[in-house]
Amino acid sequence: MKVRVKFFATLKEVFGGGEREVELGEGANIKDLLDTLCDSPQCRQKVFDDSGKPKTRIQIMKNRLPIQSFDGINTRLEEGDVVSIIPPMFAG
């Protein structure tokens, strides 16, 4: 299945663009998507913490809803889903 991923702010540079389509196996979840996306140590370091978990500080939305409303990083994905990934942004 294919899902669309939108990157915000500094992650655009890290992932080489604002949007990308990603091919995933059926039944894949957010964690699988992040594993697939982070194919270099530089990307992994931006998204995962030292223990291998996605960083709490990164905000992830599925179809514009926070993944916390579903099943967190275990949230299942389906064909055509749009996932937004936002790094920490500071501004006042």
Place this chain on the structure above:
Amino acid sequence: MLKGGYWGKILWVDLSSEKISEGTFDEGFARKYLGGVGLATRIISETVTKNTNPLGPGNVLVFATGPYQAANIASAGRCAVAAKSPLTGYWGEANAGGHIGPELKRAGFDAVVITGRSTKAVYLWINDGKAEIRDASALWGLDAVKATAALKEAVGDAKAAVSCIGPGGENLVRYACIANDNHGYFGRGGMGAVMGSKNLKALVTRGTLKPPVADADKLKEVYKAILTRAKEAPFTAVNAEHGQAAAVVSREENGLLPMKNWAQDNWVDGAAKIGTPRFTEELQIKKWACPACIMGCHRKITNPKYITETGGPEYETLGMIGSNLLVDDLAAVVKANDLCNIYTIDTIELGGVLAWAFECYEKGLITKEDTDGVALEWGSGEALVKMTEKVARREGIGDLLAEGLRACVDRIPESKPFAVESMGQAAGAHDPRAFFGQTITTIASTRGSCHLHGFAEAMELGALLPEIGITEAIDRFDATKKGYAGAIYQDVTQFWNSLTWCLFYFFSGVSLGDEVDILNAITGWDVTPAEAQKIGERIVCMQQVFNLNMGMVPEKENVMPERLTIPHKEGGAAGQVPPWQAILKEYWETKDWANGIPSKAKLVELGLGSLEAKKALCVVARDYKD
């Protein structure tokens, strides 16, 4: 003995008697209250009472530097101003960039305390150890840009720092700000109205003295290492290149951005129109820095199509007078921002008040008859610009809007559910439903609702305080420890606001420990991060006692605005509402403030035992006498 960071000198100016004098302070005082808002809190707490009219001669207005202004280091181009707020009747404080901080320090003073009221318009000229009250009759009525130019010419020094008010301050708009060289703004709490009430058009400051630094070599060494790290931090590049407008689009996505008086869930197209990259490209933005800053997050508009006399809008402004009113017309937002800057009006408060007015209009509580024919329709840039003019001049309905949200609700009581304020001050553009860490900042800041006093959202975003035990980020929708973090980050931000430095450096990899190292090199002290937090805690506690003395009942005032207790149905914070009562309870417990009232033991622990006698009897009243 003070070895560095301070002159130990406060300039006292009484505008009623035209008497100018000097006060002193010693090392013990400096280490206890530090400078900036800390020093101001101590001074104002002593003199201002519940009966002091914030717009009367009895109010005390303090401009204060901290030890950082003694050194030529990045982010030291800052200053604090404080007084009893004419908007809230409680503690009022604003921190801003500009030249006044370093110039005041180089002029030989750590702070200026202004009391009384002049019978005619005046400005204060402070120059190398001397001060003079000068006539400003010819300047009254000028906007901030014109007044700044005229004052630089009057003192014959283009390098003089000018902190002045425009018509908003003169007309006592209760949320008038103070303009620093048309660049930084003492935005919140109506400090510009306090100046206006004193007939004080401006402070003009210039200094060429060299403030003492205890260990210049150590400072150089420590600072070099910290600066190298800060320059490499990702946030530094982002803040420099995109400024704060960069946050609009992502915050629309994660739910932090206020939309339609905090009631709308999505605004994708609108955010794209006013945020970056369009903001940067369309306005042909150039960066603009506070003195000595390596980032320069302020924005200069160079596209001649958008003629402005001041800097471009920042995130808070784009949020409050842009998305919160659904105005996606960038030209209108730029225009209204420029008007606020030249008239000296706080854009955050204006956005909160106008969002209330637009909603009243939608609900038929305000009609065209009330607005001189202006249709306050969501998204109307024309209404935004016209209302900004009306507020500044207190014209028609602008006279009511200039009084702030509480007065507006007094006039239209059924509008209370959608007046988004705490303690009478509008919430800043950081929705606590999207980041629970903002709960305390929104409802329990000592200066009324705010986005920066505490800013525990920073913890959720990974800006941590390992030196004092905050070592991990907690999910933005997890309420765990959010009251605790709210308390600790509040202490720390008030420590920073007393140093006085820019909070953005915290996001550029400059830690609390780094800041303490710089402080120690400047002052010759051996402050630890734990002591730094204690200093901040003392200052917050004094401000709370001040508020109690003004009649605040914390249980009535530290309340989440009703609108923010209703979850979004869609969008990046859908379904989420912070359990604010539980967070507030944990915050009070962390502070050792039973229901918001500091315990005697806490006051003694913080060296504030003498405040115990003055502690509040908690009677709500605004029976000002002067």
